[in-house]
């Protein structure tokens with residue numbers, strides 16, 4: 001647990017970077033600090049590992065006032081990951097990751113063995129260990145940065161815009177990786193970003209800062225989107241917040257419909273569900289394993305196997321049991337207007353319409369009111 005008690009940081013030139021911050025970062029959570037440029041996110045983060053000392057107030061890590069701990073020792077308990085990884089360019093990847101264990105007095109052999117294990121944990125091939133940082137892609141370098149920060153198995157991890165230098169697709173992969181890692185590692189992670197989408201995607205709690213280093217709201221992402229504390233937070237979380245809020249609503253309660261289906265060899269498959277919803281004229285083509293391959297538009301008569309060019313590509317697939325946003329997207333992106341629902345193995349289980357999603361949202365809203 002990390003606790004800020006009335007923490008203020010005023011720099012020598014009179015800038016107040018953090019203004020009377022009171023907050024508790026719960027152990028074992030990913031907490032995100034988000035806000036526009038210059039609102040004190042980095043300064044707040046760096047006060048946790050004593051790279052910056054507060055002007056007043058107290059920071060506690062696991063109940064201990066960090067002023068009482070030696071900064072170098074404190075930092076071994078607190079991993080730190082920064083933008084563009086901050087790797088040592090003249091050390092191999094393996095030696096970069098082994099740095100902190102070596103500083104902690106491990107033998108070279110043990111430190112390297114641990115480093116190799118960590119590369120695997122963050123999804124990098126063992127062969128990468130021999131390379132130098134410049135020989136890796138941006139996303140790979142970030143992974144090494146995460147591995148290095150995890151090397152001493154610190155209970156706390158501070159991450160300052162760690163993924164902002166990579167392209168959006170790689171970034172999403174790294175976010176997923178972090179969520180997966182965290183499910184196993186259960187660290188206390190503080191993650192700084194100026195990207196609200198990233199914040200609500202990975203944060204269990206999100207702290208929104210405003211200019212002058214003032215904490216504007218500290219809440220779970222769903223709460224932030226549905227109930228912004230004031231106009232600043234509302235405009236910061238953006239105009240799509242209603243839609244993004246669907247990421248936090250579960251789709252249970254939606255009655256899946258059926259649609260006529262055809263196998264790749266032209267055989268008509270008997271659906272388990274009645275074709276109750278919308279466009280029954282569209283036919284969904286499934287491969288031999290029951291995974292969707294595309295749609296046949298109404299009026300297209302197929303003799304034998306449907307040809308590839310007759311098939312209309314499907315929209316996004318909605319995996320049963322995931323958030324409602326995916327169900328709406330599947331329906332809106334499907335040429336038939338029917339969102340294709342699949343199980344965890346990607347096999348077709350039914351269809352859903354946008355109207356059903358809207359109805360469910362309405363129902364939930366009424367319940368909440």
Ligand SMILES: Nc1ncnc2c1ncn2[C@@H]1O[C@H](COP(=O)(O)OP(=O)(O)OP(=O)(O)O)[C@@H](O)[C@H]1O
Nearest residue numbers: 011013015017036037038039040041042043044194
């Ligand atoms: N060493 C310093 N001396 C004076 N002012 C500073 C110093 N470091 C930061 N500041 C100021 O303190 C404020 C907060 O900076 P900080 O880096 O914490 O913001 P941030 O929210 O992390 O911004 P960004 O998203 O741009 O990194 C800014 O106005 C910044 O200019």
